[in-house]
Amino acid sequence: MHPHLISGSPTTHDDSDAMAPIGNLVNACIQCGTCTASCPNALEMDLTPRKMWRLVILGRLSDVMASRTFILCSDCYTCTLRCPRGLPLTRAMEALKGIAFARRETQHRRSRLFYETFMQTVRRYGRIREMAFMTRYFTAMKNPAEPFRFAPLGLKLMGKGKVEMGGGKSTEIPLAALFEKVAALERTPDKPLGKGG
């Protein structure tokens, strides 16, 4: 987990081995290309999923991080379903996103801020309040053009009375205690990488 998400304290990373657990997950890959053929986003990716898994197994961290392949995974689980070796590929894609966010890779900044802001909103309110989330996301992006991309959507939702406008009767159930505890548990060594998916 990103320590700054939990405590706000600055972090240093020694992640030379960061990709090793993911390499272990996909080690049995036979380079058949079923994952590439199954992926709805493969055409938008710079490396095909098959090639990227090869680089992951070889431990080529900077080549993998430089690609946009894993960030364009939309969690559809088709490759996971079809991989003849039964590898948890969607899970591995998620883990690569996690590494890129922890390394604060500049080319993945937009996705990182989207995910991080989402989780900060959950931590603070317990539920996603879409308006609060978007406001925080735009602030974090510090890109004046960003809100305009979403403006038509925001106006539509607002016109339908579908966004909570602050205050009101939204339930607030802060989850900071749970977030802190998870962070503390994750600081203990030998954290296993979860299976499944």
Next chain:
Amino acid sequence: MNYLYYPGCSLTASAREYDLATRAVMAAAGVDLTEIDGWTCCGASAAAPISDLLSLSLSARNLALAEQTTADGQILVPCSACYLNLKKAHEALRSHAKQRTMINEALAAVKLNATGSVRVRHLLDVLAVDLGARHLAPLITRSLSGLAVAPYYGCQCLRPYPEFDDPERPVSMEPLIEATGASVHVWEAGGRCCGASLVSTHPEAGLKRVCSILKAARGADLIVTVCPMCQMNLDAWQPKASRMAGEDLSITVLYLPQLLGLAMGLSHHELGLDLNLAVLGSFREKMF
């Protein structure tokens, strides 16, 4: 029939009509829903990349609350992303002793404990399997014959857990649609990805997924969905997708329980139909 109910965040805001229609159809079918008191966000797709344990613990918190209410109950979940997250936590609690220990250590910080005794069910699973066309057919008071409906399943109610349908060629909505008198639009796109959060983070890629689904729906009168993320991608972003495709891809998009509710004679108000973002005039004239 009784279920615990986990609406999830979207159903309290951008997908309010899904919440309204789900509750209305279930009530009309004689099913009792008990909302889980104090439920919180499942972490959506944002928690897992940041931390596995956080993702599992956020979902397990809701399972723990559900267990307090009905230890051997079933949770009905209308959102596919919530469904998958709760299901993953359920699997971890049931089948991975080490993860169960870690999750409960985390939950101790909020004075909760989860065992995984409560089953997690998607709304479509409950509609198709527990109720089924046989139970719903007698409730149909208004035939929707003449409508061609494209069933859109999306991803996460089908994969990676093949609980109630074929994850490659899903069919579970078809008997329900036919029970309303409508016909099923035959297409290949029902289980293809809508682009999920890519539509927000990488629209140039995400909107292509939306375009291809809307194009495949051509010939149908409407698309029905079973997930607020799919629904939002297919309805709110329709104008943008049309601009990208260089052609008009407008089509009515309803949630499945809204379609069923219309056939059961429920009012537009009860089904939240005024909240939908894509209901074409031609459809409105036919139906309202």
